[in-house]
Amino acid sequence: MKKILSLILTVTLICGLAVSVSAAEFNLDTSVEYIKAGEEVSVTVQLDETILPEQKATMIQGELYYDTDLLVCNSVNASEIYSFLTCRISSREPRIQFNWFDSTSGSAGYQRFPAGEVVTVVFTAKEDLELDHVKSDFNLKLRVETATGGTLVNAEVPGHVTIIKNHTWNEGRITTEPTCVQEGVKTYTCTVEGCIVSTSETVPALGHTEVVDEAKAANCTETGLTEGSHCSVCKAVIKAQETVPALGHTEVVDEAKAANCTETGLTEGSHCSVCKAVIKAQETVPALGHNFVNGECSNTGCDEKEEVEGKILYGDMNHDGKVSSRDAVVILRCLIGLTDASELDFTAGDLNADGKVNSKDAVLILRYCIKLITEFPVEK
Numbered sequence: 001m002k003k004i005l006s007l008i009l010t011v012t013l014i015c016g017l018a019v020s021v022s023a024a025e026f027n028l029d030t031s032v033e034y035i036k037a038g039e040e041v042s043v044t045v046q047l048d049e050t051i052l053p054e055q056k057a058t059m060i061q062g063e064l065y066y067d068t069d070l071l072v073c074n075s076v077n078a079s080e081i082y083s084f085l086t087c088r089i090s091s092r093e094p095r096i097q098f099n100w101f102d103s104t105s106g107s108a109g110y111q112r113f114p115a116g117e118v119v120t121v122v123f124t125a126k127e128d129l130e131l132d133h134v135k136s137d138f139n140l141k142l143r144v145e146t147a148t149g150g151t152l153v154n155a156e157v158p159g160h161v162t163i164i165k166n167h168t169w170n171e172g173r174i175t176t177e178p179t180c181v182q183e184g185v186k187t188y189t190c191t192v193e194g195c196i197v198s199t200s201e202t203v204p205a206l207g208h209t210e211v212v213d214e215a216k217a218a219n220c221t222e223t224g225l226t227e228g229s230h231c232s233v234c235k236a237v238i239k240a241q242e243t244v245p246a247l248g249h250t251e252v253v254d255e256a257k258a259a260n261c262t263e264t265g266l267t268e269g270s271h272c273s274v275c276k277a278v279i280k281a282q283e284t285v286p287a288l289g290h291n292f293v294n295g296e297c298s299n300t301g302c303d304e305k306e307e308v309e310g311k312i313l314y315g316d317m318n319h320d321g322k323v324s325s326r327d328a329v330v331i332l333r334c335l336i337g338l339t340d341a342s343e344l345d346f347t348a349g350d351l352n353a354d355g356k357v358n359s360k361d362a363v364l365i366l367r368y369c370i371k372l373i374t375e376f377p378v379e380k
Contacts (some may be wrong), residue, residue, distance in 0.1 A: 024049040024152070026062075026118075028140045028159040034197055037127040037165045040074065043138060044120045051113035051144065057152055060113070062142040064121065068094060070136040070163055071123040079117040096121075125163040132166040133192045168192055169199070178203045180234045209233050218244040220275045250274050259285040261302045293374055296322050314376045315365045316348055328365040331357060351376040 024047060031042040043064065051057050066073075076096060125136075137160045144153035169188040178184030184203035189196075208231035218224030228241035249272035259265030269282035290297040290304055297304040303322075315323035317330035331349060333339045335358065349357035351364040367373050 024051060024115075024144075026140065026142045026153070026155050026157055028064075028138060028157045030138075030159055030161050032161065034162045034164055034195070035125050037125050037129055037163060040122055040124050041071075041161050042120055042122050043159065043161075045118040045140060045142075047113070047115050047118055050115040051152065053112050055152060056147045057113060057144050058147045059145045060142065060153075061145075062118075062140060063095065065095070065137075065139040065141075066123065067136050070126055070129070070134060072126060074122040074124055077120045077122075079119060081114050081116055082118070125161075127165075129163065129165045132168065133162060133164055133190075133195055135160055135162050135194070162195065164195070164197065167195070167197060167199070172201075174203065175200070176203075178205050180206050180208045180231055180236065206233070208236060208238055210238055213239075213241055215241075216244075218246050220247050220249045220272055220277065222246055247274075249277060249279055251279055254280075254282055256282075257285075259287050261288050261290045261297060261299050261304065263287055298374070312348055314348055314351055314378055315368060317345060317365075319345070323365060323368055325366060325369050328362040328369075331362040331365070332359065335359060335362075351378050353378040 027046045027048060029044045029046060031044075035041050043066075045062060045064070073096065137158065140155075140157040140159065142153060142155045142157070143151060145151055167190040170191050172186045172188040174184055175187040176185035183205050185200050186203050187198055187200045189198045210229050211232045213225075213228040213230060215227040216225040223246050224244035225241040226244060227239075229238040230236065231238060251270050252273045254266075254269040254271060256268040257266040264287050265285035266282040267285060268280075270279040271277065272279060288299055290302065291299050292304075313321070313323065315327050317327035320326075330339070331344070334341050334344050344357055346357050349361050351361045354360070364373070364376055368376065
């Protein structure tokens with residue numbers, strides 16, 4: 001069976017006039033709405049409007065009721081703003097009594113009763129509770145009487161505090177979503193009817209979802225990249241890719257090709273053996289063309305003969321279209337009688353224009369063949 005401990009406040013004030021204070025009210029404030037078993041709660045009685053001396057208040061009485069099965073009274077403290085009053089406090093279960101009065105009222109005038117804190121009582125919640133949640137009610141009764149026996153204020157003010165032994169938490173919900181690098185918050189709310197207490201816990205950060213950024217090989221002219229990685233969710237770089245310098249060309253010489261009488265040549269150039277890019281372009285050298293002398297091309301390495309109808313090829317004694325040592329042999333064989341002199345071509349063989357063909361002409365042919373001369377005297 002619950003015991004009821006009453007807190008009785010009696011404050012006596014002597015005032016000069018009986019004036020209605022219907023606007024004045026007393027309030028009952030608790031320091032917290034919820035307390036855990038074993039914790040303290042302060043209950044404060046407050047007056048919201050000052051009672052003036054001319055209102056002739058003679059006594060203010062109050063009673064605060066609370067459940068002694070749930071709470072233990074620790075202290076009762078009168079407000080300092082009423083230190084000018086005579087204060088008597090008594091305690092007798094199931095109640096504590098206060099008596100405040102002004103011993104000088106009447107003869108020395110009346111004191112004002114200021115608005116504000118009147119008295120504060122501190123309770124401790126018991127720990128041996130049967131229920132996880134229990135509501136402890138307070139009931140404040142106050143009466144202000146005048147010198148003529150009238151009543152200025154007659155009020156009854158309820159209050160309560162909920163004592164919590166254990167909460168029954170729901171499954172909770174994510175109130176702050178975790179990210180790759182930041183923790184989230186999960187909030188739990190007590191499911192007991194009327195309880196609005198909640199608690200929270202951290203939710204681990206998700207961590208990055210790593211994706212590989214593939215390496216890119218450098219080539220001769222373009223830079224490359226090392227392998228890296230990033231998060232596919234938040235795009236944060238996990239491992240930065242580094243630039244790999246371009247390799248540069250591997251130069252190979254493209255040799256020059258000499259032009260000849262009929263074919264073009266090329267200047268020396270170069271290219272990259274890796275990417276085949278041309279570093280130094282080869283330029284075309286025009287073909288030389290033939291340089292015929294006595295029907296033969298005089299350019300080195302060319303044995304091309306000039307075919308010209310009706311033109312005498314001096315020194316061509318065997319009519320093979322060119323001048324060679326064989327033509328000198330033809331003359332010498334004729335001179336020593338090995339061949340018939342009538343077979344000689346005197347026009348082609350008289351190279352020194354002396355009107356005859358002899359060993360001198362043969363010598364001129366041999367000199368021509370070994371490049372000691374480039375033309376015969378008859379051609380000058």
